[in-house]
Amino acid sequence: RQNFKKIVKDAGIGDIEKSPILEKRGIVLIRSKKQVGPSAFRSRMAPFMTRAEVKTEVPVYSIGKTTVVLVNEFIVQFKSNISQSQINAFIRASNATVVEKHSKIKNRYILTFEGKTPKEALSLSNMMHQADQVVFSEPNFIQIIPSRPKIKSFGSTGASPSSPSPATTTPNDPLFSQQWGLNNTGSVGVAD
Structure with missing residues (x-):
């Protein structure tokens, strides 16, 4: 290396x-x-x-400041009326291997195609998406999120630990402003 x-x-x-x-x-x-x-x-x-x-080379995409890497893993959602034995037969026929079965969502799996490059596996996943038994099949991209900048110590900026700046306390999630339940205003109680 x-x-x-x-x-x-x-x-x-x-x-x-x-x-x-x-x-x-x-x-x-x-x-x-x-x-x-x-x-x-x-x-x-x-x-x-x-x-x-x-x-092989692996496709890498940029979405804003986030890097997204295609790997040989795909999230597959089978229709709710498909039995476990039908799912197992479909996975075997597709030459796929189960990486993980979702514990909370019925008939959802992460699959891989052994011996295939991510590009080849993407083609197989796209074909799988067209099958009658499948709701969707999509890449399980790996996201590389940039490191947060180092925060200066409180003593160097004159700020106190009880009053950090919004830049150090607000996530970089572009949809954060729409998630009303995540913005802690500092209140300790709840209204009746």
Whole structure:
């Protein structure tokens, strides 16, 4: 891994981003340098695709400041009238493997397609989505959320621990303002 990191750095492509959840899946996320455009990035990456330790490239998308990585896992919801034996037969016929059965939502599974790249698995998932037994089949994307900036100590800004600024207490969720139940105004009691 260290050797691969050095090769990437020496090629001037970008930097390897540390991501334990991706590393667990054997995925290395390479962030391109800002001055390296998409076509230059792809041409500089071409020699890496022939290396023994590289199995495939994985699609990575950006949504705002969040990076979304396609992995070989898919959330599949079977129709409510489908029996467990029918689900098991369908999964076997699809050459899929159950990663997890949802504990609270009936007939919902996370599936993987052994030996397939994420792109190949996406095609299989799309075909599965068309089946009569299935409500939906969608990618179980891995989201890489940027680290929060380090908060200055209370002593350096003159603020006291009892009055943190809204910037340090409000989540970066774009829908936070619509979630009225999550905004704690500091009240300790409830109205009668």
